[in-house]
Amino acid sequence: MVETAGAALEAIGIVKRFGTLVAVDGVDLELARGEIHALCGENGAGKSTLARILAGALAPSAGRVASDGPVGLVHQHFELVDRLRVWENVVLGREPRRGLRLDAAAARERVRSLAREYALDVDPDAVVESLPVGIAQRVEILRELAREPSTLVLDEPTAVLAPREIDALFATLRSLAARGAAIMVITHKLQEVISHANRVTVMRGGRVVLRAATAETSLDAIARAMVGGDVPALATRRAVTPHAAFAARDLRAGDGAHALRGASFEVRGGEIVGIAGVEGNGQSALCDAIAGVVPYAGEMTLDGEPLRGNPGARTAAGVRTIPQDRQREALVLPWSIARNVALGDHTRPPLRRGWSLDRQACDALATEIVRRFDVRAASIRTSVAALSGGNQQKVVVGRALAHEPRVVIAYQPTRGIDVGAASLVQSRLIEARNAGAAVLLVSFELDELLAVADRILVLYRGAIAGEFVREGFDRARIGALMAGAA
Amino acid sequence: MSRRNAAIFAAVLLAIAAGAMALAGANPLAGFAALLRGALGGERQLSETLVQTTALLFPSLAVAFAFRAGLFNIGAEGQLIVGGLFAGLAGAALVAPGWIAIPVILLAGAAGGAIWGGIAGALRARFGGNEVIATLMLNIVAALLANYLVVGPFHAPAATGPETAELPVSSWLPVLIPGTRLTISLLLALALAGALSFMFARTVFGYALQAAGEAPQAAARAGIDLRRTALVALTLSGAIAGFGGATLVAGVLHRFNVALSPGYGFIAIAVALVGGLDPLWIVLAAFAFGILQSGSLTMQALAHVPKDVVGFVEGLAILGLSARRIANPREESA
Numbered sequence: 001m002v003e004t005a006g007a008a009l010e011a012i013g014i015v016k017r018f019g020t021l022v023a024v025d026g027v028d029l030e031l032a033r034g035e036i037h038a039l040c041g042e043n044g045a046g047k048s049t050l051a052r053i054l055a056g057a058l059a060p061s062a063g064r065v066a067s068d069g070p071v072g073l074v075h076q077h078f079e080l081v082d083r084l085r086v087w088e089n090v091v092l093g094r095e096p097r098r099g100l101r102l103d104a105a106a107a108r109e110r111v112r113s114l115a116r117e118y119a120l121d122v123d124p125d126a127v128v129e130s131l132p133v134g135i136a137q138r139v140e141i142l143r144e145l146a147r148e149p150s151t152l153v154l155d156e157p158t159a160v161l162a163p164r165e166i167d168a169l170f171a172t173l174r175s176l177a178a179r180g181a182a183i184m185v186i187t188h189k190l191q192e193v194i195s196h197a198n199r200v201t202v203m204r205g206g207r208v209v210l211r212a213a214t215a216e217t218s219l220d221a222i223a224r225a226m227v228g229g230d231v232p233a234l235a236t237r238r239a240v241t242p243h244a245a246f247a248a249r250d251l252r253a254g255d256g257a258h259a260l261r262g263a264s265f266e267v268r269g270g271e272i273v274g275i276a277g278v279e280g281n282g283q284s285a286l287c288d289a290i291a292g293v294v295p296y297a298g299e300m301t302l303d304g305e306p307l308r309g310n311p312g313a314r315t316a317a318g319v320r321t322i323p324q325d326r327q328r329e330a331l332v333l334p335w336s337i338a339r340n341v342a343l344g345d346h347t348r349p350p351l352r353r354g355w356s357l358d359r360q361a362c363d364a365l366a367t368e369i370v371r372r373f374d375v376r377a378a379s380i381r382t383s384v385a386a387l388s389g390g391n392q393q394k395v396v397v398g399r400a401l402a403h404e405p406r407v408v409i410a411y412q413p414t415r416g417i418d419v420g421a422a423s424l425v426q427s428r429l430i431e432a433r434n435a436g437a438a439v440l441l442v443s444f445e446l447d448e449l450l451a452v453a454d455r456i457l458v459l460y461r462g463a464i465a466g467e468f469v470r471e472g473f474d475r476a477r478i479g480a481l482m483a484g485a486a
Numbered sequence: 487m488s489r490r491n492a493a494i495f496a497a498v499l500l501a502i503a504a505g506a507m508a509l510a511g512a513n514p515l516a517g518f519a520a521l522l523r524g525a526l527g528g529e530r531q532l533s534e535t536l537v538q539t540t541a542l543l544f545p546s547l548a549v550a551f552a553f554r555a556g557l558f559n560i561g562a563e564g565q566l567i568v569g570g571l572f573a574g575l576a577g578a579a580l581v582a583p584g585w586i587a588i589p590v591i592l593l594a595g596a597a598g599g600a601i602w603g604g605i606a607g608a609l610r611a612r613f614g615g616n617e618v619i620a621t622l623m624l625n626i627v628a629a630l631l632a633n634y635l636v637v638g639p640f641h642a643p644a645a646t647g648p649e650t651a652e653l654p655v656s657s658w659l660p661v662l663i664p665g666t667r668l669t670i671s672l673l674l675a676l677a678l679a680g681a682l683s684f685m686f687a688r689t690v691f692g693y694a695l696q697a698a699g700e701a702p703q704a705a706a707r708a709g710i711d712l713r714r715t716a717l718v719a720l721t722l723s724g725a726i727a728g729f730g731g732a733t734l735v736a737g738v739l740h741r742f743n744v745a746l747s748p749g750y751g752f753i754a755i756a757v758a759l760v761g762g763l764d765p766l767w768i769v770l771a772a773f774a775f776g777i778l779q780s781g782s783l784t785m786q787a788l789a790h791v792p793k794d795v796v797g798f799v800e801g802l803a804i805l806g807l808s809a810r811r812i813a814n815p816r817e818e819s820a
Contacts, residue, residue, distance in 0.1 A: 291707060293706060293707055310709055310711070311706065311707050311708065311709045312708065312709015312710070313709065315708070315709055316709075321707065323707060325703075328701065328703045328704065329703045329704055329707055330704055330707070331701065331704060332696075332697050332700045332701040332704055332705075333700070333701065334700055335700070339693075342693070343697060343704060343705075343708045344707070344708035344709060346690055346693050346694065346708070347690065347694075347709065352690055355689050355690060355691070356688045356689050356690065357688065357689070357690055357693055359688075
């Protein structure tokens with residue numbers, strides 16, 4: 001490979017072990033000055049571990065990293081001090097001093113000139129907690145740029161951004177690269193790779209399985225490399241006679257920036273309604289209100305009947321939820337699969353018999369879920385803590401869809417699971433829809449909604465900002481509404 | 487705590503005990519030998535060890551019960567005392583055949599413990615109050631309240647110590663082995679351990695209780711009322727400890743005395759944790775701690791090791807096992 005601009009960073013034979021787990025297994029990587037390099041792979045492929053090693057935040061078990069300057073790392077979950085101002089965050093740890101005192105004027109000026117230089121528009125005096133995520137990310141990038149890195153690594157930087165913000169981010173990264181920096185972006189959104197990166201490296205199981213110039217590869221080839229085979233096709237949607245199933249009127253819940261401020265909508269039986277929006281625009285409050293786990297105002301009906309009561313009563317009425325945090329909100333981690341599948345249905349037949357749980361019924365249900373959802377586990381007696389995230393999620397989704405649900409509330413059901421498992425979960429949701437369930441699907445991945453939903457509602461600042469039916473899905477328009485366009 | 491860590495922990499405690507014996511000027515080997523001889527050396531010694539085992543088993547099961555629901559009840563001592571007090575008052579007042587009196591006395595004890603545990607449960611359910619603090623403080627209230635009542639209003643006229651009047655002989659628990667203090671309370675404790683084991687493994691009630699303890703958010707989403715669970719769990723936990731106090735009154739002392747418990751409710755925390763909160767393992771753990779309790783006097787007499795060495799080691803065990811739990815009470819058990 002000809003590197004006209006030269007290497008900014010070179011990693012040779014990187015290995016990282018955590019106990020018996022080999023997270024990174026002999027990776028060689030070279031980042032050239034002036035390039036945007038995409039690093040792809042499924043969850044657990046070793047991308048984030050590799051990124052931390054490149055940035056010097058983690059020592060490799062073997063191998064070495066050579067770099068011709070500092071390496072900046074922009075974390076997936078921002079590491080900013082929320083209560084401090086932008087300029088304070090940027091200079092934190094490298095504060096300009098005058099004698100014993102912090103030279104605030106100099107620091108502020110430095111941040112301002114840095115922001116101007118890189119065209120990263122932020123107010124140096126804003127308090128970080130008041131900033132939207134897209135802007136907070138700029139602060140995180142500025143902080144790394146203040147160290148004048150020769151290489152900048154960004155871990156899933158687009159996960160929290162609206163499409164328009166993503167374009168702005170890549171414009172910034174492009175200009176940084178043009179000044180001679182090497183940029184590495186970890187992402188699982190393959191469209192971004194094709195559109196914005198020069199080269200791509202794909203990892204699977206800690207090893208590099210594909211290196212290519214993006215001009216010479218395809219979305220399909222990258223996806224196949226990530227999965228290690230073909231990506232399974234989604235279930236086909238069938239025509240269903242829709243009848244009114246779930247309706248919400250002027251629903252309000254939560255408080256502060258992430259509150260839901262009056263949403264009215266309907267999800268008919270046999271329909272998947274996608275909730276599009278950037279994280280933190282009221283999605284959690286919406287789902288929690290429907291599940292009955294938070295106080296709310298407004299009305300909900302199920303086939304015209306008011307939906308009330310505690311979460312147990314709602315479950316019994318056929319409202320099933322796939323919560324945001326499967327490990328805390330959905331599963332009892334030390335318990336077996338067979339014991340977990342009863343949670344929420346332990347109070348009623350068929351899983352309850354008299355004072356006891358019906359073990360045979362629980363085992364039968366667990367066996368059925370394991371089979372239908374292809375849960376990879378030694379047996380139904382395996383503790384769910386021992387399962388991978390994807391397999392845990394399959395148990396959660398399997399349980400939610402097991403009892404012919406009338407309403408399914410799915411919050412990011414494919415977050416953090418591999419492509420194969422995600423596709424299976426999406427297919428099962430489509431099948432539930434085909435069987436007549438009203439499915440509400442919250443996702444921060446617009447592509448997921450475009451592929452799966454019959455209708456999309458855009459949630460922005462706690463209110464519904466737009467509605468699109470499948471025939472009229474307009475990626476650009478939905479993206480604009482997600483970012484707050486009128 | 488894994489079985490391996492438990493073994494390491496036990497080994498460290500044994501080493502510390504040996505060191506303490508050596509510091510007291512005794513030969514540790516002779517000390518351990520005397521301890522075992524005093525606890526297991528004959529029928530009388532063994533029966534006394536089983537009396538101690540029983541006394542520990544009730545509060546240990548009480549602690550485990552609350553713990554499985556995610557609640558750290560360190561008030562088993564206070565619940566045991568209040569239960570014993572209720573049993574002592576009921577037993578002294580009640581003139582009835584044994585088959586009526588004995589169940590009434592035991593249930594009075596359970597009711598007393600249930601009230602004491604229930605106060606902490608209600609504080610938690612109503613105000614979100616920390617049950618560790620509430621149960622701990624209620625221990626002190628229980629001790630002082632019992633002391634006041636048996637020195638004052640309920641002091642037995644004929645008694646010299648701070649105690650209630652003696653129970654009629656017909657209200658004493660039947661003895662298992664004639665000539666010993668071992669009563670049917672041992673069988674009751676073992677039956678309770680078996681029942682709890684079944685309850686945790688099989689019943690819907692036990693399922694919901696443990697779901698609330700292990701994963702409160704998931705439990706709440708599954709319709710399990712966490713506040714109600716806290717109230718019920720601490721009330722029943724208190725009832726078990728109070729029942730244990732009643733067996734001491736009706737089976738061992740035959741009256742309530744302020745010295746009813748040498749700290750069974752505290753040692754119970756260590757017993758429950760050593761037993762991995764599993765009722766059946768707790769039976770074994772209670773027997774091991776019963777050996778310490780009953781052998782310590784012989785150890786003092788024969789090997790000249792102060793019996794306080796046992797209290798010292800038990801104290802270390804409680805501290806070592808509970809420190810992490812207090813810091814993070816929802817941490818996964820066993």
